[in-house]
Amino acid sequence: MATLVIARLTFKEAVRRRIMLAAFILGLAFLALYGTGFYFALRDITPVAPGSAALGALYRSGLASGLTIMGLYAVNFLAIVMAALITADTLAGEIGSGTIQAVVSKPLLRAEIVLGKWLGFAGLLALYLLLMAGGVMAIAYALVQYAVPNVLVGLILIYLEALLIMTVTLACSSTLSTLATGGGVFGLFGIAFIGGWVEQFGALIKSQTAINIGIISSLIMPSEALWHRASYAMTPALAQALGVNMTGPFITTSVPSPLMVVYGVVYLLAALGLAIRKFGARDL
Amino acid sequence: MSYAIETHNLRKAFDDNVAVRGLTLQVAHGEVFGFLGPNGAGKTTSLKMFLGLVKPTAGSATLLGAPLGDRATRGRIGFLPEHFRFHDWLTAQEFLTLHGQLYRMDAARLRRRTAELLELVGLTPFRDKQLRTFSKGMLQRIGLAQALLNDPALVFLDEPTSGLDPVGRRLVRDIIHDLRSKGTTVFLNSHLLSEVEVTCDRVAFIKHGEVLRVSELNALAGGTTGVTIRAHGLTPQVVAGLVQWGRDARLDGDQVTLTVADEAALPAITRYLVAQNVDVYGIAGQRLSLEDMFIQIVGTDGGL
Numbered sequence: 001m002a003t004l005v006i007a008r009l010t011f012k013e014a015v016r017r018r019i020m021l022a023a024f025i026l027g028l029a030f031l032a033l034y035g036t037g038f039y040f041a042l043r044d045i046t047p048v049a050p051g052s053a054a055l056g057a058l059y060r061s062g063l064a065s066g067l068t069i070m071g072l073y074a075v076n077f078l079a080i081v082m083a084a085l086i087t088a089d090t091l092a093g094e095i096g097s098g099t100i101q102a103v104v105s106k107p108l109l110r111a112e113i114v115l116g117k118w119l120g121f122a123g124l125l126a127l128y129l130l131l132m133a134g135g136v137m138a139i140a141y142a143l144v145q146y147a148v149p150n151v152l153v154g155l156i157l158i159y160l161e162a163l164l165i166m167t168v169t170l171a172c173s174s175t176l177s178t179l180a181t182g183g184g185v186f187g188l189f190g191i192a193f194i195g196g197w198v199e200q201f202g203a204l205i206k207s208q209t210a211i212n213i214g215i216i217s218s219l220i221m222p223s224e225a226l227w228h229r230a231s232y233a234m235t236p237a238l239a240q241a242l243g244v245n246m247t248g249p250f251i252t253t254s255v256p257s258p259l260m261v262v263y264g265v266v267y268l269l270a271a272l273g274l275a276i277r278k279f280g281a282r283d284l
Numbered sequence: 285m286s287y288a289i290e291t292h293n294l295r296k297a298f299d300d301n302v303a304v305r306g307l308t309l310q311v312a313h314g315e316v317f318g319f320l321g322p323n324g325a326g327k328t329t330s331l332k333m334f335l336g337l338v339k340p341t342a343g344s345a346t347l348l349g350a351p352l353g354d355r356a357t358r359g360r361i362g363f364l365p366e367h368f369r370f371h372d373w374l375t376a377q378e379f380l381t382l383h384g385q386l387y388r389m390d391a392a393r394l395r396r397r398t399a400e401l402l403e404l405v406g407l408t409p410f411r412d413k414q415l416r417t418f419s420k421g422m423l424q425r426i427g428l429a430q431a432l433l434n435d436p437a438l439v440f441l442d443e444p445t446s447g448l449d450p451v452g453r454r455l456v457r458d459i460i461h462d463l464r465s466k467g468t469t470v471f472l473n474s475h476l477l478s479e480v481e482v483t484c485d486r487v488a489f490i491k492h493g494e495v496l497r498v499s500e501l502n503a504l505a506g507g508t509t510g511v512t513i514r515a516h517g518l519t520p521q522v523v524a525g526l527v528q529w530g531r532d533a534r535l536d537g538d539q540v541t542l543t544v545a546d547e548a549a550l551p552a553i554t555r556y557l558v559a560q561n562v563d564v565y566g567i568a569g570q571r572l573s574l575e576d577m578f579i580q581i582v583g584t585d586g587g588l
Contacts, residue, residue: 016373097369106386107359
């Protein structure tokens with residue numbers, strides 16, 4: 001009950017403080033730029049083997065899937081940044097200003113405050129992802145009738161990644177200051193990011209050590225592994241087979257195991273548990 | 285007898301910094317109780333322990349008969365925090381609705397209470413304005429309304445008048461007066477001794493997180509008197525003998541000061557001194573203000 005009140009409050013805050021509006025307007029700007037780029041890239045393409053219509057079509061579809069994954073990668077990154085930014089100040093800020101005092105002294109559990117905020121942010125991120133990822137996919141479909149495979153699985157994985165970052169941020173925000181929270185979360189994200197790419201290139205050059213580095217970094221923070229799993233799901237088998245040459249670095253060559261997804265969920269739940277525990281125990 | 289607030293050796297230490305050393309206190313139902321002490325005496329920390337914001341290191345306490353942290357009891361308590369900051373992007377109406385929902389009030393009662401309280405604190409014309417446009421005094425008023433939403437049995441007010449002009453202070457005084465007549469227990473943290481003097485039934489003086497003394501203010505108004513005696517032939521033994529009428533007796537050359545509970549002690553003191561062969565040149569009683577008492581009990585070092 002109190003959880004829903006806090007969730008609604010969190011949502012309302014994002015609207016009132018124009019966070020939603022800013023995200024929406026800049027999101028539209030992003031989609032406009034992306035659509036324009038996509039359009040001209042496809043119009044100006046010169047087929048590698050002139051005269052062969054079949055090869056040309058293949059090339060175009062490869063480019064379409066590559067451009068779409070690239071767009072989704074940008075969306076994925078924006079969603080993560082959004083998740084960290086809107087969450088970093090929520091507990092730390094309200095504790096610092098004392099706003100939390102009049103709330104915590106009401107007949108509710110502190111856990112309800114954490115869960116309510118979590119739900120509110122989860123709702124905001126869902127809306128943001130639907131707008132952005134939906135926009136990217138709609139543009140690809142409108143321009144070249146390219147339909148992304150496994151949309152649902154891919155979107156769920158990207159959403160899970162955003163939720164993971166949001167939850168870890170919430171956990172940090174329950175004990176650390178806003179700035180320390182931001183620094184900590186982006187530090188973790190950096191480890192996952194670079195580890196993930198080391199793993200991809202490792203797979204390309206068949207370096208087991210590089211792959212292992214990637215796996216270890218994914219254990220420290222599984223966010224990027226979730227993205228690679230999502231990008232793998234949303235890349236057509238053909239483009240997958242053609243590999244990196246044609247569509248740039250956005251093809252996933254070392255596919256994280258489904259266990260990594262389970263690990264991501266467990267990680268998220270553990271972070272949520274930590275947020276509840278830490279916030280529940282601290283003096284305000 | 286059951287108390288609205290009862291604490292026993294309540295203690296809070298932040299690492300090795302002891303904020304509240306051992307608070308033992310009883311506040312009766314329906315009482316307006318003042319909590320006085322210098323800055324850093326542990327007043328706000330004590331309040332935070334009562335409200336579950338800060339966890340005591342040791343000791344025990346009950347509010348309205350239930351142990352600290354009881355959730356149902358928090359539904360019968362109102363709280364105006366010190367340096368209150370609220371979600372300032374809410375309107376006054378939304379703000380009260382939010383807090384009413386957190387009190388789990390049903391919609392009809394909440395609507396009625398919100399309208400009543402906005403009227404009470406004089407903010408009805410501003411109910412659709414966001415709190416960030418409010419002045420400090422207006423925020424204090426809306427905070428006070430928030431603390432009264434649930435018709436609480438026990439209200440904690442932490443410096444409720446610090447941001448208010450004289451009109452606002454009068455309003456708070458009237459509200460506390462109303463609460464008392466309804467049988468609500470009010471626990472008031474305040475620096476403003478003149479406020480406390482006119483609103484409280486009893487006061488506790490605290491310093492370093494310990495209760496130094498609890499006094500009834502009515503008795504104070506009727507009695508407690510500072511006595512100054514000018515005389516020759518005063519000896520420490522004679523001065524020590526004065527304890528039967530009062531306390532804090534201090535000899536300074538030809539002058540003795542002490543505090544007595546009632547002016548009626550003056551003739552007896554005079555007879556005693558004469559019997560001890562002291563030449564009395566003058567004896568004068570002066571009623572103590574709360575400020576005098578504060579300084580006398582807490583000391584002028586401000587608890588530092």
